[in-house]
Amino acid sequence: MASKTKISWTEKTWNPVMGCTKVSAGCKNCYALNMISRFEGSKGWPDRGEVGVTLFPDRIGAPSKWKNPSNIFVCSMSDLFHDDVPDSLIYDVYEEMMYGDGSRHVYQILTKRPERMRDIVGRLDELDFMRHKVNLWHGVTVENTDNLWRIDVLREISVVNKFVSFEPLIGPVHPGLEGINMAVVGGESGAAARTMDLTWVSDILGAANTAGCGFYFKQMGSVLSAKLGFKGAGTNPSDWPGWLAKKHTWL
């Protein structure tokens, strides 16, 4: 499945894997699992919901067919580094991203399982080549202080572009962002959303400035947005405080 997306820091999604299992607090209201539960069994969707992953190897070559160079979020409906995704499929995904027509795109690969990302990238024969691939962005999610360790693992990976997604940000994190190229911050959306505090956001912005890391603010989240008198997830930059409104451009 490949589609346009409302996720503002990317342009398209590419899902050669769908489905996942929850690993940490940020997964509590997982959008992907909710969508899969809603549409499971429909055309293009897995037959089952929150019971692991479903592989779609026939989708591996899709980006090669997309003519216009785009920013592509890899596995928006899963985690590419989930234990149930075989190494062989991950290697095929990397081959598509790195060679041929597929390499005209920029790929954003986000995980909550960075040890496997580190190990797989380390095992790729093309490691030397990958160190120079500017079209690959490798990222980890950090939703609270319990998961700051993921940034340390990300630093160990020999790739050019690294990002951290602080979304849904559900607590103060006080991160160090040295060696990271981009930080994305957003509050949680949806009926069961947990709140985000703007002081947590400004703290991350300060850390990004100190480290020379880019900063992208995605949304306030449903709770903070409602508190400030706005509707929805607070995605409109004109509703944000001035110090955030200009922080809405991916590097």
Ligand code: SF4
């Ligand atoms: S790792 Fe991502 S896709 Fe998997 S359950 Fe957690 S939030 Fe959902």
